[in-house]
Amino acid sequence: MPEQLFQFLVTGITVGSTYALVGLGFALIYNASDVVNFAQGEFVMLGAMAAIALLGAGLPLPLAAILATLATVGVGLLLERFAIEPALGASVVTTIIITIGAAIFLRGIAMLLWGKDFHSLPPFTGDAPIQLGGATVLPQSLWVLGVTVALVVLVRLFFNRTLIGKALLACSFNRAAAQLVGINVRMMLRLAYGLSAGLGALAGILIAPITFSSYEAGVMLGLKGFSAAIVGGIGNPMGAVAGGLLLGVLESLGAGLVSSGYKDAIAFLFVLMVLFFEPTGLFGHKAAERV
Amino acid sequence: MKTGFWKSIITATLLVVASLVNAAEPIKIGSFLTVTGPASFLGDPELKTLQMYVEDINAKGGIKGRKIELIHYDTGGKAQDAVSFVKRLIQSDKVDLIVGGTTTGDTMAVIPDVEKEGIPFISMAGAVEIIEPVKPWVFKTPHTDRMAAAKIFEDIRKRGFTKVALISGDGGFDKSGRAQVLKLAPEYGMTLVADESYGNKDTDMTTQLTKIRASGAEVIINFGLGQAPAIVTKNIKQLGIALPVYQSHGVASKTFIDLAGDAAEGVRLPAAALVVAEQLPDTDPQKPVLLAYKNKYEAKHGPVSTFGGHAYDGLMIAVAAIERAGGVDRAKVRDEIERTKGFIGTAGVFNMSPQDHMGLNAAAFKLVEVQKGAWKIIE
Numbered sequence: 001m002p003e004q005l006f007q008f009l010v011t012g013i014t015v016g017s018t019y020a021l022v023g024l025g026f027a028l029i030y031n032a033s034d035v036v037n038f039a040q041g042e043f044v045m046l047g048a049m050a051a052i053a054l055l056g057a058g059l060p061l062p063l064a065a066i067l068a069t070l071a072t073v074g075v076g077l078l079l080e081r082f083a084i085e086p087a088l089g090a091s092v093v094t095t096i097i098i099t100i101g102a103a104i105f106l107r108g109i110a111m112l113l114w115g116k117d118f119h120s121l122p123p124f125t126g127d128a129p130i131q132l133g134g135a136t137v138l139p140q141s142l143w144v145l146g147v148t149v150a151l152v153v154l155v156r157l158f159f160n161r162t163l164i165g166k167a168l169l170a171c172s173f174n175r176a177a178a179q180l181v182g183i184n185v186r187m188m189l190r191l192a193y194g195l196s197a198g199l200g201a202l203a204g205i206l207i208a209p210i211t212f213s214s215y216e217a218g219v220m221l222g223l224k225g226f227s228a229a230i231v232g233g234i235g236n237p238m239g240a241v242a243g244g245l246l247l248g249v250l251e252s253l254g255a256g257l258v259s260s261g262y263k264d265a266i267a268f269l270f271v272l273m274v275l276f277f278e279p280t281g282l283f284g285h286k287a288a289e290r291v
Numbered sequence: 292m293k294t295g296f297w298k299s300i301i302t303a304t305l306l307v308v309a310s311l312v313n314a315a316e317p318i319k320i321g322s323f324l325t326v327t328g329p330a331s332f333l334g335d336p337e338l339k340t341l342q343m344y345v346e347d348i349n350a351k352g353g354i355k356g357r358k359i360e361l362i363h364y365d366t367g368g369k370a371q372d373a374v375s376f377v378k379r380l381i382q383s384d385k386v387d388l389i390v391g392g393t394t395t396g397d398t399m400a401v402i403p404d405v406e407k408e409g410i411p412f413i414s415m416a417g418a419v420e421i422i423e424p425v426k427p428w429v430f431k432t433p434h435t436d437r438m439a440a441a442k443i444f445e446d447i448r449k450r451g452f453t454k455v456a457l458i459s460g461d462g463g464f465d466k467s468g469r470a471q472v473l474k475l476a477p478e479y480g481m482t483l484v485a486d487e488s489y490g491n492k493d494t495d496m497t498t499q500l501t502k503i504r505a506s507g508a509e510v511i512i513n514f515g516l517g518q519a520p521a522i523v524t525k526n527i528k529q530l531g532i533a534l535p536v537y538q539s540h541g542v543a544s545k546t547f548i549d550l551a552g553d554a555a556e557g558v559r560l561p562a563a564a565l566v567v568a569e570q571l572p573d574t575d576p577q578k579p580v581l582l583a584y585k586n587k588y589e590a591k592h593g594p595v596s597t598f599g600g601h602a603y604d605g606l607m608i609a610v611a612a613i614e615r616a617g618g619v620d621r622a623k624v625r626d627e628i629e630r631t632k633g634f635i636g637t638a639g640v641f642n643m644s645p646q647d648h649m650g651l652n653a654a655a656f657k658l659v660e661v662q663k664g665a666w667k668i669i670e
Contacts, residue, residue: 007501007530015495116331118518120550127552129529136497136530211494212518212550216329220492255498260487261461263498 003134008256009249010132014141016248017148018211021203022225023232023240024151025196030235031159032168032192034092038099039079040200041222042106047072047201048213049110052119061122069201075106076197080190088186103218110215121208140209147206148241151199155237168192172235227267231274233284242283247271317360318353318619320345320609321386323376323401324415325393328368329462329491329517332546334393336599337415338363339592341390344606354613362386366393370400377401381408387619390605392416393598396463402429411625413609415601417541418467422648430628430648432604432638433597434540434563434656436468436514437475442561442656443537444479447510450535456485456508458499458523460515465491468514468539484508491519497526504532516541521550528554535559540656544596548664559669561656563597565637566666580635600637608634608641 022044029037050068055061083098090098124143129136159165170178171188179185204213204221211217225240228247232239247267254266274282322341325334345361353359362384364376373392380386381404388411392398395418402421405412405428412429414421419435447455455476459469469486476483485506487499500523503511511534513523520542527536536558538547543562548555564571568581584603588595611634612627613619631650634641639655659666 004501004505008498011495011497011501018494111327116327116335117546118332118521118550120552127525127529129531138529207494212521214518252495252498255489256502260489260499260502264490 004256006133007135008252010135010137012249012252013245014137014144014210014248015252016228016245017141017145018203018207018221018244019224019228019247020241020244021144021148021151021206022200022221023228023244024148024155024237025200025203026226026229027235027237027240028155028196028199029192030229031172032188033084033095034172035084035095035099036226036234037193037196038096038222038226039103039106040196040225041218041220042103042110043072043076043197043200043218044204044207044221044225045110045213045215045218046075046106046197047204048121048208048217049114049119049204049215050201051205052121052208052213053114055121061124065205068205069198072201072204073194073198076193076195076200077190079197080193084189084193085186088189103222107215107218114215116215118212118214119208120212121205123209127209138210140206144206144210147202151202152237152241159237164188164191227271230281231271233281236281236283239281239283243281246282317358318613319360319362319384319386320606321377321380321384321389322361322363322391323366323373323380323389323397324363324391325368325397326365328366330368330394332517332544332596333415333598334365334368336588336592336596337391337393337602340588340599340602341606343587343591344603348610354610355617359610363391366397368394368397370396373397374400374404377404381410386410387613387621388412388609388624390415390602390609394463395421395467398431399463402426405429410621411609411612411628413605413628415598415605417464419471420467425646425648428625430608430643432608432636432641432649433601434561434638434651435471435649436464436539437471438651438653438656439540439561440468440471440475441479441653442658443472443512443539443559444475444481446559446658447481447535447537448479450510452509452535453481454484454507454509455481456487456503456506456511456534457483458485458487458489458496458503458511458513460489460491460519462491462516464541465515468541472512472514489519489523491515491517493519494522495526496523497530500526500530500532504530508534510535510537512537512539514539514541518550521547521555524551524558525554540597543659543666544598545594546596548661548666555661555664557660557662559658559660562659562666563600563638563655564657565595565597565600567657567659567668570668576635577637577639581637584637597637604634604636604638604641607636 025040050071051064054064123140125139167183168188228244229240232243251263251267255263324338345359349358366373390413392414395416398414398416414431417433419437421431459465485503489496538560571578585595616623616627631643639651641650643650660669
């Protein structure tokens with residue numbers, strides 16, 4: 001039994017790290033604009049699908065991954081320029097609805113481009129499972145875990161230590177005030193969308209060898225990533241990662257110890273409880289509405 | 292006298308014209324398929340097949356001089372949409388019969404309307420509950436999940452195993468398949484030592500498989516559709532579980548082998564003969580039909596799957612029934628579909644009867660194993 005429990009935990013962490021990676025992207029755009037970008041899952045899907053297509057066209061994997069990420073960044077920038085920016089003065093809710101529309105649009109384009117089949121990306125460093133005590137992990141899961149940790153550190157440094165990062169945060173707190181002190185709000189918004197599209201694409205490419213990808217893959221990943229982000233306290237990159245890991249471990253333990261039929265119910269019940277007792281999430285800022 | 296003569300001439304002319312128009316009026320075949328959404332890998336080849344063969348039949352002059360008009364709606368796998376589309380097909384499009392219903396969920400949802408309106412309906416979904424108990428107007432072309440489960444159990448018994456672990460998804464096909472496995476296990480002297488499930492969009496099933504590993508199972512059966520069974524297969528290899536693995540006919544497409552990669556080696560499953568058409572002996576009456584369909588489909592749309600074959604079977608059975616009925620009188624067409632005998636389709640040889648609205652027997656399934664990245668018949 002302890003051996004089984006260890007495997008449940010390992011599985012939970014590897015699954016959770018994929019949620020965390022997707023959740024990070026949500027945090028970034030939220031920090032810049034107070035908006036939850038529901039097209040984040042589609043960035044993840046685009047990155048994976050573009051990499052698969054480029055690999056299929058004969059490019060080596062690293063080059064395909066880089067080009068796919070850049071292409072997704074391009075899509076993120078276009079989305080910001082032609083969908084978000086024209087509605088700059090609109091309410092947060094309107095902008096969120098725009099992102100939902102954009103998600104459906106991107107899914108449609110992906111379906112036309114790549115069809116409806118599932119596709120897979122080869123793992124970066126083979127698929128011989130690694131023994132960890134009594135449990136086994138795929139090398140690809142370690143990649144996901146490692147990159148998640150690295151990205152969290154980078155994102156944190158970016159927001160806390162760099163001028164641009166601080167300027168981005170300032171935009172979300174008070175757009176008018178940020179503009180008054182000389183921050184180019186439009187530029188910051190573009191930066192946020194470009195960065196989170198790149199982050200999403202990277203997540204997609206890392207996850208694709210484990211979960212496969214199709215034009216619809218972004219829906220579920222987006223949902224789980226979003227749950228991770230709100231459990232952890234949306235806007236807090238560390239929170240998104242903690243939320244993702246927590247969600248993954250809960251799902252796995254729920255399936256392992258209670259019943260596999262109820263595992264999503266258990267995880268989402270937990271999300272609801274968190275929001276009920278801590279509406280700002282586990283690591284969120286306490287409501288500090290400055291008047 | 293004179294006016295009376297002209298009147299009768301005009302009337303006669305009108306009658307002739309009217310009957311000509313009537314003869315040229317197209318036969319309307321309605322369809323509702325899951326062309327987008329999670330089950331799109333089923334509905335997409337089905338639609339392509341229907342369109343391809345309707346075009347083909349029309350190019351050859353239609354059915355007794357009447358062209359076929361295909362009216363189709365995409366349900367996206369939502370049962371409530373299927374119901375409203377079927378109502379639209381019957382009431383405003385006024386179709387003569389329906390060939391459609393990609394998933395068991397969609398099909399079961401529309402049956403009350405089909406039965407109430409009394410319109411022939413040939414479904415392409417798998418579950419046995421569609422035709423059991425027999426519903427007067429409902430037929431289906433794919434093998435049932437019960438046949439699949441029976442085929443799997445036969446092979447397990449042959450290999451001398453008795454302890455079975457089941458893992459299945461949460462869709463309609465999965466649940467119906469699970470029910471059949473649970474029902475048939477005792478009949479074949481099998482004990483079910485584990486019964487796990489997963490969400491069809493889940494990305495990792497190692498937790499469930501860890502439980503199965505500890506359950507003392509001798510074989511693993513996975514009932515599922517789409518990418519999930521490929522993940523299950525990969526996870527089994529990842530955990531180093533060396534038990535024989537059986538999949539259902541729901542994964543009988545090249546995509547499964549592509550996704551699961553090396554892990555798919557040695558996986559066995561019951562499949563329609565279409566995936567192994569080339570390996571059949573030349574004496575097999577199905578072989579020419581299968582190769583003709585396969586070549587025609589692949590020339591236009593890429594790798595063939597058994598799912599499109601179900602649409603071919605459904606359309607051809609309907610066309611033959613309309614021909615025999617000499618028109619589109621609903622009751623007559625229904626009777627003729629029920630009298631389908633010896634029709635060689637992609638799923639097997641169909642012999643329908645008032646008690647059997649599918650008409651396939653166990654011989655229609657071949658047990659195949661993945662060997663070196665391809666299906667191989669192992670009987």
